Amino acid sequence: MPESxxxxxxxxxxxxxxxxxxxxxxxxxxxLGKVLVxxxxxxxxxxxxxxxxxEAYLGEEDPAAHAAAGRTLRNSVLFGPPGYAYIYFIYGNHxxxxxxxxxxxxxxxxxxxxxxxxxxxxQMAKARxxxxxxxxxxxxxxxxxxxWPKLTSGPxxxxxxxxxxRARDNGCDLTKPTGSLWIGDDAYRxxxxxxxxxxxxxxxxxxxxxxxxxxxxxxxxxxxxxK
DNA sequence: ATATCGATTATCT
DNA sequence: GATAATCGATATG
Numbered sequence: 729m730p731e732s733x734x735x736x737x738x739x740x741x742x743x744x745x746x747x748x749x750x751x752x753x754x755x756x757x758x759x760l761g762k763v764l765v766x767x768x769x770x771x772x773x774x775x776x777x778x779x780x781x782x783e784a785y786l787g788e789e790d791p792a793a794h795a796a797a798g799r800t801l802r803n804s805v806l807f808g809p810p811g812y813a814y815i816y817f818i819y820g821n822h823x824x825x826x827x828x829x830x831x832x833x834x835x836x837x838x839x840x841x842x843x844x845x846x847x848x849x850x851q852m853a854k855a856r857x858x859x860x861x862x863x864x865x866x867x868x869x870x871x872x873x874x875x876w877p878k879l880t881s882g883p884x885x886x887x888x889x890x891x892x893x894r895a896r897d898n899g900c901d902l903t904k905p906t907g908s909l910w911i912g913d914d915a916y917r918x919x920x921x922x923x924x925x926x927x928x929x930x931x932x933x934x935x936x937x938x939x940x941x942x943x944x945x946x947x948x949x950x951x952x953x954x955k
Numbered sequence: 956a957t958a959t960c961g962a963t964t965a966t967c968t
Numbered sequence: 969g970a971t972a973a974t975c976g977a978t979a980t981g
Contacts, residue, residue: 818965
């Protein structure tokens with residue numbers, strides 16, 4: 729059970745544009761262990777969570793990618809410069825967060841599938857509509873740590889926890905710590921990286937483009953399958 | 956424990 | 969008009 733460390737914001741430094749200007753498969757693998765930061769305006773503290781599960785979506789050659797049918801108004805961020813947020817609305821209910829990859833003009837992206845909450849737990853719980861009950865004298869405790877995965881395990885859930893919407897965040901630059909949403913490196917080293925087929929797609933469902941931290945309890949989906 | 960299903964809407968054919 | 973990179977609830981072993 730990996731006990732991830734919490735870092736102060738000053739110890740998290742943003743990823744470069746070049747980091748994202750590559751094949752989504754490389755970006756996806758190297759995003760594991762990095763930190764997603766939501767710097768809330770006004771008084772509230774920032775939300776931070778470690779990236780523990782992602783999927784790579786390639787360009788027009790990937791039938792499962794939104795870029796497969798070429799550039800449209802919706803997916804234009806995927807064809808733009810790297811390091812920007814591509815957010816789409818799905819099943820009439822949920823938002824999903826991606827970051828654009830590849831140099832400008834070539835499509836590609838990485839879908840964020842699961843995070844491990846580091847700070848701002850109560851605010852995430854509130855955004856997710858989950859009861860936060862204080863236990864005993866200490867006032868700032870979520871019921872128990874085993875409830876945390878419900879906050880950010882799944883692409884729709886993590887967006888809800890972070891307050892990510894298309895209107896607010898689509899097209900935002902994720903390399904700028906002055907922005908309200910960005911990705912940083914706090915020197916945490918990802919271990920035990922696993923690769924599996926992507927989840928929830930019907931086309932090209934066999935390509936192993938899902939990357940996750942093995943054994944991490946915040947990874948989405950069913951438990952370990954013994955087959 | 957796994958399986959199935961309904962919700963709800965932007966986007967594209 | 970059909971589909972979708974999902975979730976949560978309900979049903980069943």
